[in-house]
Amino acid sequence: MSKLNSPCLLLSKIEWSEWNSLEIDSFSEVPKEPGLYRVRHRTENRDHLEYIGESGDTRRRIQSLARGAYADEMPYRDPHTAAPCLWAVQDNVGSALDVSYTTPPKAEDDQHRKGIEAALIALHRREANCSPTANFGRIIDGYKQSSYSQSDPAYRGGPLASGEDEPNSASGVQPPDWQNWREPLARDWMHLEWSEPYRLAERLNADPPDTGVYRIWYEGQDSTLAYIGESSNISSRLYNHEQTFGGDALFAYAERSDLDASHKRKEIETDCIGAYYLEVGKAPLAQFGHTENIPP
Structure with a gap:
């Protein structure tokens, strides 16, 4: 069983949609209800997710991400903060990004929805030993992260020029080993x-x-x-x-x-x-x- 199909990772009680290309003209089949979504790349050697997100309007959020990821130039970090990184992924690795979504009843509550998102990311980190590529404001090696559109000055990122570096491309930290994870007040x-x-x-x-x-x-x-x-x-x-x-x-x-x-x-x-x-x-x-x- 692959890491991405692990019941632990996917929170087996959540019913995910089938994977569909992120590069499509219409997301009319995606519900507008509150929900969560995940993005993968179909390249075989990428055995981790590219992004896990949540929204009060699942269709609108996925549409926003897709528009940014497949824009002609790297987008700003708003309206979707993960779009610049996924733009870099499809520019560097290829355009084969897929999205899957879920709208469980608990997602109607903002705090529950964000809690589920945190659980999904934490389990992904435990299973894959890394974070989804575009979470936490990161960008992949070889690319400069965009600013937000209201920054002063505002700038769009893109491939780094020779000699440039980008701190947001630094590796993350490995997840803890979940020792005593059921005891949130324990010293360990x-x-x-x-x-x-x-x-x-x-x-x-x-x-x-x-x-x-x-x-x-x-x-x-x-x-x-x-x-x-x-x-x-x-x-x-x-x-x-x-x-x-x-x-x-x-x-x-x-x-x-x-x-x-x-x-x-x-x-x-x-x-x-x-x-x-x-x-x-x-x-x-x-x-x-x-x-x-x-x-x-």
Whole structure:
């Protein structure tokens, strides 16, 4: 059984559509309902996915991605942030990109949908030992990433000129080995070395590292996490979180010396969110901007 057909990777309870070419004139068969989608390349030696995404309007989002991926020149990072990378993939490897989608009932809820996306990405990383090519804002080797259209200055990427480099093409980090992944408050959860717990009001006593991931929860709520995050300035981020979660909320952090780039930190953050979703059946309380779920 190939890695991409593993029941663990595909979350066997999700019913995916058949694979169809991303390079078509109409996506009228794709539902407009909230859902998730994945992109692959038909080249035999690419045994990983190119992208996993979610949207409140599945058809519109796939159409946006297709227009960008097959544009005459590399598109901006908006309206679809993965389009520049997939443009580079089809320019470099060939145009044979396929898309598949699913619209499970839970996808109607924004937080659940993003939690499922995190779980799919985390499982893909565990199975394929790498992230989908275009997730986390990355670009492939040999290409410059586009800016957003509203950047100042705005610019379109493309093949790198001789002597140029692109930091967003740097390799990601390998996934953790999922040790003790069912215990989100354990000191060795996801094979990370978590600190002892501190209250947010006592964050200055914790002396956290600049770079790493962290988790926030409330005492007496079993294994329910309120938030999982990443930062290159954890102390500053915790200051902001105290205003949101209150000084009595607990936190712990995990440092890894290899998390020296945003996409690397987001990979580990997503591993943790995805594993949590698979165990608990929902995202941490306030994940993805849902601060209304914070207990009074």
